[in-house]
Amino acid sequence: MKILTLYGDSGKGKTTTLNIVYDMLIKTGVVPGIKTQLGANSNDFSVIVTYKGQQVAFYTMGDYSGALIEAIRYYSGLKVDTLICACNNKLVKPPKEIAKYSGPPLFLKTLATNHVARLTANTADANTIFAAI
Template identity: 50%
Template structure:
């Protein structure tokens, strides 16, 4: 399994960006292998598995909770997905120690300056494009 981790501080747009990646893959013909379901208390956080270009791609966006991210890594390795795309808060040490034991790509979340709705959207889309390019 390869891990693509979007790393950043809490509330910086990681989940929003990974929702954009999901939407882009669906628009490009990905099919749902395991249905998208909400995880945690934020209605935007989700997990799912897609099939895209013959690869099983899992998503886990609840990266602001260390233990749940570690559990997701173990879960998706057991499910033999090809790629896990996840959010990962930079303040946690244990998840990154786990992530780097796999073939991995770390994408640092771009932050708009100044933080306006339009500028945030531009940065989120830029990061989503980067992640899709790594698949």
């Protein structure tokens, strides 16, 4: 399983960026998967879609070490081809788990100071990740 990981601090746009990547896939004609909301009051989600004959999973709740490790193992067990996930850059255990599967590529979340810059940064990060799928 290939793992594409977006690293960054809490609240800096990892989930927003991965939602953009998901939307980009849908615009290519991918049939939307059933998004499962993660967390009671959260935009975090989990979903699997088929893109170019490959199973691509998303898991955006990357601020919780145990949940992220469990998700990586879960998707590995489902034999998805690619997992796209968020990971808080302060976590220690998930990067070690990720390295067991595929190691890099890792993407550091671009930071921005205002709304317009954040939208630009999130879109640029999404384009980079989309190109790596």
